[in-house]
Structures are given as C-alpha cells and as structure tokens.
Amino acid sequence: DAKTTQPPSMDCAEGRAANLPCNHSTISGNEYVYWYRQIHSQGPQYIIHGLKNNETNEMASLIITEDRKSSTLILPHATLRDTAVYYCIVGIRDGTASKLTFGTGTRLQVTL
Amino acid sequence: SQTIHQWPATLVQPVGSPLSLECTVEGTSNPNLYWYRQAAGRGLQLLFYSVGIGQISSEVPQNLSASRPQDRQFILSSKKLLLSDSGFYLCAWRSGELFFGEGSRLTVL
16 A cells, blocks of 8 residues: 655744645545644644645645645644644545545644 | 544553453444554554444454444454553544544553
8 A cells, every 4th residue: 555645844934834745646536635733642633624626724725736646735824833743644445435544744843 | 513532541551451442423323433543653553444333444453453333332452462552542533524532542561
C-alpha cells in the first residue's frame, strides 16, 4: 500500500501563511480528504475536509488538486497556538468499507 | 446530538495480562467505526475498522482483536499484552467529519 505522505516538519513565522502539503495517490474516487491536528498528546482536533472542490472555513483553506492525488492545507495567518502536528487522513475503499488512514504527519513550528 | 465515549481513559497493565477497551457511539445508527493506536512519539496507525455488527477488518496483524457485538459498540481486546502494546488508543466514527473518542492511554509494564 502506498502511504499517505507529508513532510516531517515545517517552520513558519507568526502572521505568515503556513502551507502544509499531503500526497495521497491511492485515495479512492469518492472519499474525502480530512485534516486534523494534534497538540502534545491530546486527541486530534478537526480542521477541515473536502472531496474535490477547494474548501474554506474559519480555521483554514483546503486546496485539492484536480487529480485528487495531493492536497494542501493553508493556515492563512499562523499564530503560536497553531504549533502542532498536522495530519491528513484519506479513505481507501475496501469493498463496502472505507479504510481511513492517517498520513505521516507534519510537525509545524510557528515562531516569533 | 452525536457523541462518542471511550473508556477507560488510563490504565497500567502487566505484560501478559488481558485488555479490553470499549467505545460506544450515541445519536446515530450503523456508523463506520475505527480503532487507532499511537505509540510514543509516533503517528496514528489504523488497527481495525468496521461497517456493521460482526464485520471487522484488520489492518495490521498483531496480538490485538476487535469485536462489534452491537451496532454502536466497538471493543478492542487482547488476551496477552506485550510491552509494544503501550500507547494511546483512539476510537473514531465517521459522519461527514471524523469524530474521535477521548482516548485511552495504555502502559504495559
């Protein structure tokens, strides 16, 4: 199985945009891309999800490529509180079931 | 409203002892349910997923098992724990977005 891959770490200056990529070449055609983040060892926090159109909410924007094999999470104005590990999660169809697997995760460090 | 409960929150178990973690969902029917594990300093690994009662798919071969005796109940078990089973276990279900339980932190000594 091809993994859902993300860069292991990224730095971003406070107030700047943070662009977090995810490669998910094995995503099934009708499955969503989800983005969550984890601060310390707490449970995952929901950020955004999308199918094939770009999405925006109060936290972030999600850009999905036309072939759906990759996506980018954009935090438009990163703050220190956005320091966390960010995961993309994609579904891979297995018969009637959907395997929702986490990407490898990107540790985002927001600095002054 | 839709909620997910998971327990126990924390447990310390000796090597070779059994394990049972329970997850229940309220406010929905026939949910897709998932068990994940996070070892210390690592990412989240899918262990099991289920689309219905008695229907369990295993993602990673190991000494853990899962069962779904009722529509909204998902149980993770082991007959004999290993040191490597230590970690943070999360139950989840999907309805639009993914909803996660509070997590169970297992330490095997």
